[in-house]
Amino acid sequence: MKKYLFLILFSCALLGHSQQIALLKYKGGGDWYANPTALPNLITYCNNNINTTIETKPETVEVGSMDIFQYPFIHMTGHGNVFFSEEDSENLRNYLYSGGFLHIDDNYGMQPYITKELKKVFPDKDLVEIPANHPIFSTAFAFPEGLPKIHEHDGKRPQAFGIFHEGRLILLFTLECDLGDGWEDEIVHNDPSNVREKALKMGANIIKYAFDN
Incomplete structure (x- = not known):
């Protein structure tokens, strides 16, 4: 009964907020507020290129x-510690099982903390690497090799994991990629325009996948 209640609540909410997205605030001391210009820039890009009408200021x-x-x-990002209480974990699990979508972008250093906390949310599930032929890499723009590399960090290959x-x-958990940095204002990281374009296109793919599935 509780599951169906959440489904009804989620469906009703989406009727009025289907073109609005949000940044996730969490406990633990990690900088959940990192990359302040990222989501606004991604929203503008999506509205201009994939026919969305998302509110320009994310909640x-x-x-x-x-x-x-x-x-x-x-969307969730940060560099450091993440902590989910039992209530947080249950709420997030119900949200995702009811049709919601969470993108976690490791802004460098987040991986060991978020992977531990996700076991609270999904004790019976593991993050699995998403293959390059998954639809999320081609919903709006084609990425035949999968997740693009935006920032070097440790020089490892970019990886997309999912539940x-x-x-x-x-x-979706994006690692060794740093899409959010690529979405930020150009002056923040001085990324070349072609690198920022890759980040924004991949971000548009994620948004479109979340909205359509």
Whole structure:
């Protein structure tokens, strides 16, 4: 019964907020607010290139709040520690199982913390690497080799990991890529225009996948 209640709540919320996205605020001391210009720039790019009509100013929503059910797409980033309480974990799990989508972008240094906390959310699921032929790499723009490399960090290859539920990708974790830095204003990191374009195109793919699936 509780599961169906969340489904009804999520469906009703989406009727009024289907073109609005949010940034996830979490506990633990990690800088959840990193890359302040990233989401606004991604929204502008999507509205101009893939026919979305997303509100230009993204909302901020706490992981344990029922407000997360208002948004079909939530973005999470940071460099450091992440902590989910039992209530946070249950709320996030219900949101994702009810049709929501979470993109976690490691801004460098987040991996050991978020992977540990995700086991609270999904004790019976593991992050699995997403192959390059998954639809998320071609929903709007083609990335035949999978996730693009935006920033070097440790020089490792970029990887996209996911959690699936009933065949649907509900959570995307991007590592050694740093899409969010590529979405930021050009002056922040001085990335070449072609690198920023790759980041924005991949971001548009993620948004479109979240909205369509």
